[in-house]
Amino acid sequence: MDMHDETIHSPIVLPDQRPIRSIAVIGAGAWGTALAMTAASAGRVVRLWGRDPAHVEAMARQGRNSRYLPEVDFPAGLSVTADMAVAVSDADAVLLVTPSSSIRAMARRLDQHLGGVPVFVCSKGIEAGTGMMMSDVVGAEMPRHTVGVLSGPTFAHETARGYPTAVTIAAPFTSAERAAPQTSPAARMALAMGSEWFRPYVSDDVIGVEIGGAVKNVIAIACGMMTGAGFAENTRAALITRGLDEMKALAAALGGSRETVTGLSGVGDLTLTCSSSSSRNMSLGLQLGQGIARPMCFGGAPVVVEGENTAISLTDLARRVGVEMPISEAVREILHCGADLGETFAALWSQPIRGEPRALSFEMAHPASVEAIDTFARAFA
Numbered sequence: 587m588d589m590h591d592e593t594i595h596s597p598i599v600l601p602d603q604r605p606i607r608s609i610a611v612i613g614a615g616a617w618g619t620a621l622a623m624t625a626a627s628a629g630r631v632v633r634l635w636g637r638d639p640a641h642v643e644a645m646a647r648q649g650r651n652s653r654y655l656p657e658v659d660f661p662a663g664l665s666v667t668a669d670m671a672v673a674v675s676d677a678d679a680v681l682l683v684t685p686s687s688s689i690r691a692m693a694r695r696l697d698q699h700l701g702g703v704p705v706f707v708c709s710k711g712i713e714a715g716t717g718m719m720m721s722d723v724v725g726a727e728m729p730r731h732t733v734g735v736l737s738g739p740t741f742a743h744e745t746a747r748g749y750p751t752a753v754t755i756a757a758p759f760t761s762a763e764r765a766a767p768q769t770s771p772a773a774r775m776a777l778a779m780g781s782e783w784f785r786p787y788v789s790d791d792v793i794g795v796e797i798g799g800a801v802k803n804v805i806a807i808a809c810g811m812m813t814g815a816g817f818a819e820n821t822r823a824a825l826i827t828r829g830l831d832e833m834k835a836l837a838a839a840l841g842g843s844r845e846t847v848t849g850l851s852g853v854g855d856l857t858l859t860c861s862s863s864s865s866r867n868m869s870l871g872l873q874l875g876q877g878i879a880r881p882m883c884f885g886g887a888p889v890v891v892e893g894e895n896t897a898i899s900l901t902d903l904a905r906r907v908g909v910e911m912p913i914s915e916a917v918r919e920i921l922h923c924g925a926d927l928g929e930t931f932a933a934l935w936s937q938p939i940r941g942e943p944r945a946l947s948f949e950m951a952h953p954a955s956v957e958a959i960d961t962f963a964r965a966f967a
């Protein structure tokens with residue numbers, strides 16, 4: 587062995603295995619507030635950061651977030667601030683919960699205030715332009731930090747009320763953590779957040795978890811559109827199932843696991859979001875399917891509908907890596923390219939017939955498609 591080998595003399599860096607006692611939550615919307623309440627109820631010291639000082643002052647005075655979760659009081663252990671340095675001082679971990687379009691700017695800002703503690707992104711989307719997953723965006727802006735994600739089937743108003751909820755918390759494992767997963771940042775965060783009604787599962791498949799959370803929003807818009815247009819349960823079940831196929835194919839192409847996609851952050855969230863008008867994504871689709879013009883949806887109020895921008899960033903990414911995502915493409919066409927909803931879904935239903943698992947790789951023209959009719963016409967001319 588070469589005694590001058592640098593690796594022999596470099597200090598051994600032990601993973602930081604301290605329990606997570608205090609948590610900063612960045613973003614005082616519905617989900618940030620619900621997560622802050624969850625962590626405080628689990629016994630953590632929690633600081634919730636909001637960008638609007640007037641809103642923060644109102645939350646401090648009222649002991650609740652009247653704007654986003656008006657019916658639930660804050661538990662003990664939760665304080666609010668509009669000062670990011672105060673929010674993260676002494677934090678053992680950070681939950682980043684602003685809309686995906688703001689994550690890069692928030693991460694850049696956070697990095698100025700934070701030591702090397704783990705950061706978990708709780709937003710669901712893919713960055714416009716770069717096609718980067720949220721954890722990669724944060725990793726690029728906060729290179730000294732372990733970056734993980736927290737995702738799953740979670741309506742904020744239910745979690746805040748203490749209805750039993752389960753999530754997946756994922757972060758990369760070192761080789762030592764693979765041998766002892768309970769020492770990983772994801773597991774330590776799961777311990778910090780868990781309570782009798784909040785049940786975290788632990789994973790190291792960050793990309794698999796993120797793909798589920800991003801794709802389900804686009805599929806929920808599709809389900810809403812079809813339901814709003816007057817179709818029923820058969821159609822919705824088909825969209826959910828084929829949407830899951832799109833999710834699995836993309837996750838696998840990006841190095842994630844298909845099994846992760848069958849978990850809480852994939853099937854779990856797809857089922858929840860595509861089944862309820864509590865979902866903003868499903869609800870946008872419903873309104874569009876009913877013929878309401880986009881500016882009039884939600885009564886004209888600005889509502890965070892992540893699937894709307896994700897429809898573009900997701901399909902750009904899928905095209906780049908060569909994964910076909912016909913439902914997501916249809917949503918993109920309708921939302922962003924002025925395509926007619928009825929015609930687009932008719933075309934979706936008469937796409938070439940294929941094998942159900944993608945591995946059964948063949949296709950033939952669907953009898954109802956224009957191509958098939960042309961082919962038959964030529965054959966019988």
Ligand SMILES: NC(=O)c1ccc[n+]([C@@H]2O[C@H](COP(=O)([O-])OP(=O)(O)OC[C@H]3O[C@@H](n4cnc5c(N)ncnc54)[C@H](O)[C@@H]3O)[C@@H](O)[C@H]2O)c1
Nearest residue numbers: 614615616617618683684685686688709710740741742890
């Ligand atoms: N609401 C839910 O049930 C739920 C559940 C799971 C995940 N999520 C995800 O959480 C993320 C946030 O959603 P939400 O429901 O909390 O949204 P929200 O509309 O309830 O709140 C968004 C918050 O982000 C702040 N914000 C908006 N733009 C910002 C910017 N540019 N910089 C800093 N802050 C900004 C707003 O002031 C507000 O406090 C989304 O990615 C969503 O998909 C939401």
Ligand SMILES: O=P(O)(O)OC[C@H](O)CO
Nearest residue numbers: 738739740741865866867
């Ligand atoms: O209201 P949505 O459609 O943004 O969905 C909220 C959560 O992501 C559901 O898990």
